[in-house]
Amino acid sequence: MSDNRGAGGAGGLDPGIAGRLKRNADGLVCAVVVDHATSDVLMVAWMDDEALAQTLATRRATYFSRSRGQLWVKGETSGNTQYVREVRLDCDADTLLLRVDQTGPACHTGARTCFDADLLLADPA
Template identity: 60%
Template sequence: MNASDHDAKRRESGTDFMPKFDANGLLCAVVTDHASKDILMVAFMDSEALEATIETGVAHFHSRSRGRLWKKGESSGNVLQVREMRVDCDQDALILVCDPAGPTCHTGARSCFYRGLNRETGQLETS
């Protein structure tokens, strides 16, 4: 077994947290509501955001548009208190189970997923 096979086995079957960042240094993070189980948003975390989230218990992300660390709710006050972090099998994606302090979407909607696609018309419809 070569070193990369060994790391893959440890990552997929072991108990060590070994986040697998993409070529841009990012992980996908899906945020769910602890109470309702609804998906609230999807964002990206770099090592700095992951570390800040683990240390503070408040969700931090990497803002690709601003190119910097972003604490969710830093301007609105609608922070996401992290109750649980779930890691997928190959550790390249996370689920943050959170208690939101208000709307999650920048539009003011409770969730960023407030529209559905009508497959017959091809149009978006507000849920």
């Protein structure tokens, strides 16, 4: 587990970026991941400073697993990788938007996106 979550400049993250981030109580920032080609929302994950620094340095989507308490690189075990084309910070500095080239399904269930299963509301057709 990263022991430097929330620390400005920790984990190799540029201090200017680290200083702007608004993290939750666990030192994490929400990351919304979209397909670069289609703009479909693929998944939502969490990043600490180290995960963001690694993502920016390698263009391999790296996240912080809250359940395992450690970093994970998307596709490292499944082969369903994400090549990061863009990372944007929202106006409140509390959410990241990653635009990625997705290889294989994005969801751990094997679905193309994590938002394929439960439609709660849609325009009537």
